[in-house]
Amino acid sequence: MADTLLIETRAIARRDPRNGQFLLHPADFSLRQGERVTLTGPSGSGKSVFMRALALLDPLDGGAVHWQGRPVSRSKVPAYRRHIAYLRQRPALLDGTVQENLRYPFGLHVYRGMQYDPDKALGLLAAAGRDAQALLDRQAGDLSGGEAQIVALARTLQLNPQVLLLDEPTASLDPDSALAVEALISRWLEDDPAGRATLWISHDPAQARRVGTRHIAMQSGGRLTAECAP
Ligand SMILES: Nc1ncnc2c1ncn2[C@@H]1O[C@H](COP(=O)(O)OP(=O)(O)OP(=O)(O)O)[C@@H](O)[C@H]1O
Numbered sequence: 001m002a003d004t005l006l007i008e009t010r011a012i013a014r015r016d017p018r019n020g021q022f023l024l025h026p027a028d029f030s031l032r033q034g035e036r037v038t039l040t041g042p043s044g045s046g047k048s049v050f051m052r053a054l055a056l057l058d059p060l061d062g063g064a065v066h067w068q069g070r071p072v073s074r075s076k077v078p079a080y081r082r083h084i085a086y087l088r089q090r091p092a093l094l095d096g097t098v099q100e101n102l103r104y105p106f107g108l109h110v111y112r113g114m115q116y117d118p119d120k121a122l123g124l125l126a127a128a129g130r131d132a133q134a135l136l137d138r139q140a141g142d143l144s145g146g147e148a149q150i151v152a153l154a155r156t157l158q159l160n161p162q163v164l165l166l167d168e169p170t171a172s173l174d175p176d177s178a179l180a181v182e183a184l185i186s187r188w189l190e191d192d193p194a195g196r197a198t199l200w201i202s203h204d205p206a207q208a209r210r211v212g213t214r215h216i217a218m219q220s221g222g223r224l225t226a227e228c229a230p
């Protein structure tokens with residue numbers, strides 16, 4: 001059913017372990033099926049801290065994250081991570097070919113039961129405007145920053161997440177590569193427009209208007225503001 005609540009945070013907070021000051025003031029946020037939310041704000045304001053907290057990558061200092069109406073308990077974190085995918089600004093690829101990188105997650109316990117589908121991987125790379133077949137055999141370490149970003153994104157998308165948490169996925173890319181990444185994500189969204197959702201951190205207001213239907217902001221000092229113009 002469309003419009004279902006996917007992620008909801010209730011007063012999630014992060015503190016600086018050295019001095020106890022808030023890195024993220026208690027933040028309420030919700031993401032529904034079909035939503036495309038953008039998050040903007042000055043450098044150092046706490047956008048990545050918030051997104052990492054949302055992905056339960058760092059321990060919270062208060063509050064809770066709910067998935068489809070239920071709090072994500074410690075034992076449910078691996079299942080939660082199957083539904084939501086956090087994409088780092090700087091992609092972390094393994095030594096080896098692009099194909100080996102794309103195949104890698106399927107060997108992980110959390111993705112047991114899923115199988116690598118070379119055609120799907122090729123389709124994702126091609127959707128980003130790449131010569132997919134040629135890219136598969138390249139060494140990951142030889143890729144440009146833009147190519148590595150696209151491979152990391154394709155690696156994530158083939159795992160069918162329901163939510164993409166995108167931390168400045170195009171910040172270091174040339175305009176054409178940025179548009180290719182946007183195209184790849186919008187293609188993924190179109191496969192299930194009522195079911196999937198994105199939260200996208202961007203410093204580019206024009207991009208935020210292109211990729212978002214709702215806009216929120218982080219104020220300096222880690223205070224989340226509910227609605228804003230991009
Ligand atoms: N684990 C940590 N311990 C202490 N301080 C931290 C920690 N993680 C982040 N910070 C601090 O929190 C603040 C917010 O960092 P964050 O990475 O969220 O900024 P940002 O809004 O994502 O900035 P940018 O746009 O440059 O990526 C920064 O001052 C950073 O140094």
Ligand SMILES: [Mg+2]
Nearest residue numbers: 047048049167
């Ligand atoms: Mg950041």
